[in-house]
Amino acid sequence: MALYEALYGIKCRSPIHWHETGERKFLGSEEVDQAMKDIRLIRQRLQTSIDRQRKYADHRQRPLEFEVGEKVLLKIAPLRGAMRFAKKDKSSPRYIGPFEVLEHIWKAAYRLALPPAFSRVHDVFHVSTLRKYVNDPTHVLSYNELSIDPQLSYEEKPVAILDRKDKLLRNKTMPLVKVQWSNHKI
Incomplete structure (x- = not known):
């Protein structure tokens, strides 16, 4: 017994024989040709859809590339000391730096010049964790007061x-507490 038949209690009907159960009809060459034309039409429409989605994604995607010696900011993620169901604070740091690009490792990986305070952090980063540095003193975050772990979290x-x-x-009371979190100057 086939798995499908054991699971559903009826025999599996393949797409070639989509007839009612009972006496089986064998397809002629015209029916096979029609099935092949339908399959080609389905594949053509799928390819059209794939091309449309790829064109939209390629248009929206902007490639990021950095030159050796250029300054970049490094993305970090805050970890909460307690469970919190709120949005990220506006004042919580997102990027630290600037750091200099030492080497272009691969198409999407760069080696950065990190300070000795980040000796536990690997110095190669994916391009998605980097942002181009525009010379602005408000972007610079003093990372000496942050204790960043190897996963770039604090x-x-x-x-x-x-x-x-x-x-x-309705049937219970929920205590709500507004807490001031430690924030670092950006």
Whole structure:
């Protein structure tokens, strides 16, 4: 017994024999030709759709390339010290740097000149974690006060409780607490 038949209790009908159960009809050459034309039409329409989506994706995608000696910013991600169901703060740092590009490793990988404070972090980064540095002093983040782990994350800790209230739901109350988190100057 076939797996399909064991699972569903009926025999599997292949696309070639889409007739009712009972006496089986064998297809003639005209029916086979029609099936082949339908398959070609389906493949052509699928290829048209794939080309349209590829053209849209290629148009929207912008390639990032950096030259050796150019300055870039490095993306970091904050880790919360406690569970928090809120959006990221506007003042939390997203990028640190600038760092100099030492070497173009591969099409999408670069080696950066990192300071000794980042000795635990590998110095090769994917292009998606880098951003071109525009000479602006407000972009520079003092990374000495951040303790960044090898996954390029840092921990934010709560500093003070600003407000507390209880939200009344249908059959329970939910305590809401507004917390001030440690923020670093960007």
